[in-house]
Amino acid sequence: MSQFDIEFTFDDNTITASPGQSVGAALLAANLRSLGQTRFNKNKRGVFCGIGVCFDCLVVVDGIANQRACIVEAKSGMKVQTQVGSNA
């Protein structure tokens, strides 16, 4: 089984993932449910629709904001960060 041969970071945590898993799926598997905070109320948000429709699970991937965690495939060495607001 080739499970968990991908490693990336989410803020200060090291996260493992299987090939083909999304960043959002790997984070949920690690029991990390809050991925970002909203622009105005700074409320926490996580994976909601899971298929790229709702844009709720936005994270910063390798410095680029507004990436949907539910559809970005996890890759080794990726640097994923919590997105606060629009990260502007």
Place this chain on the structure above:
Amino acid sequence: MHNVVIIGAGPAGLSASLAAAAAGAPVLLIDSNPRLGGQYWRMSADDFQDQHNQHFDLDTGLLLINAVKARKEIEVWSGAQIWSATNKDGKNTLRIIYQGKERIVNTENLILCTGAYDRTLPFPGWDIPGVMTPGGVQSLLKGHGVLAGRRVVVAGSGPFLLPVAAGVIKAGGSVVALLEASKSRRWLTSFFVLLENISKIKEAFYYIKTISEAKVRARFGQAVIAAHAASNGELESVDIAKIDRNFRIKKVQNIKCDVAAIGWGFTADTSLAGSLGCNQLVAKDDGVVVWVDGEQQTSIPGVFAAGEITGIGGSDLSMAEGVIAGISAAKFVGCNVEVLKAHRKRRAKRQRFANALIRAYPIKPGWKSWLKDETIICRCEEVCLSDLKHSINELGATDSRTAKLLTRCGMGLCQGRICGRFVVDLVANELNLSPTDTDRISAVNRPIITPIPLGVLALGE
């Protein structure tokens, strides 16, 4: 040059591709997912793990997928994002981000098989991390082998709740409540329809077996009406209520959970069809769908549509429509082929089943009484119910479009995909009106099909 361009690789798109290719037409199949199969046959990566237990009938999906891969007349673009689609002088232009670059495809012949996503309704706390759609929970299981949480509440309405609850149980999770809002026994009045669609009954019993073996009992006439966060801002519990026929709250109880998967059927993704200018109509469940004729052709000659975007009806109906659309499109490009009577009969039978489903799971207007003034309506722009009311009662909005412009409700990144459908109901309710078809159709049209980074356009053709 490609003769038939097919968008979407779920049950409808796969069936359409095979039918068109078999008729002699070369096919370009464009899909946004990394792997073929759509939402229904969502596949995990090849070397991940066997997902048979998350599917009722994965073998049919694998059969179609492998057949598509094996036919050299079918070229597949997976992971392609279509961001713009226009129709001018009989020519359709698709702008696609594929392998990091913009590609432009011009074609006179298209089959749209863009599918559907979960229909949601707002309620207090539905934006808390841990509240999800049933489709979201299922896509994590099917596509990524991940259970979204240990203790799961599955709620809302419609037959889709059954496979989601069964999937959670098979993955080792615990379904702490399975709630169906409808109390309808209208199934029994459609005895003939059930009998002629016996495979669908088998599918339902396949899920019910797993659910009852786990000693979970579905409760009817109940719904999740509020969600509560722990001090860390994540889901801790939900309020579940007994509701009356009109979805008004009777009695409330609190229950602890890690995940609440709540959905109310499906919304067709007609963005692409709307962008091209295909006529749309409002279906019996108040959802907007694409109009097609008996050959699955839309109001634009040469543009066909199949599957959930022509009306929510499940994978079997999608496949039946896909075959007809594939044959019709092949005929349109000059192949000597006809839709058979047997194809039409199969579609009609499955359509009767889909109609019975929609009658059996009506969404009643009482859900609006669950909301509070501070309840978020538009998740993207953080517009709450009181903002919407203010735009109507103080600023004088008299339709949902004006209310949207005054509040930014539905103007965020998802472009109203989540809230657009029910905002129409909320605005009409505040104005004491019934929403018109024009209100509903204008709420689903959006100029950009999917947001893309502008820099990518500079690299294109």
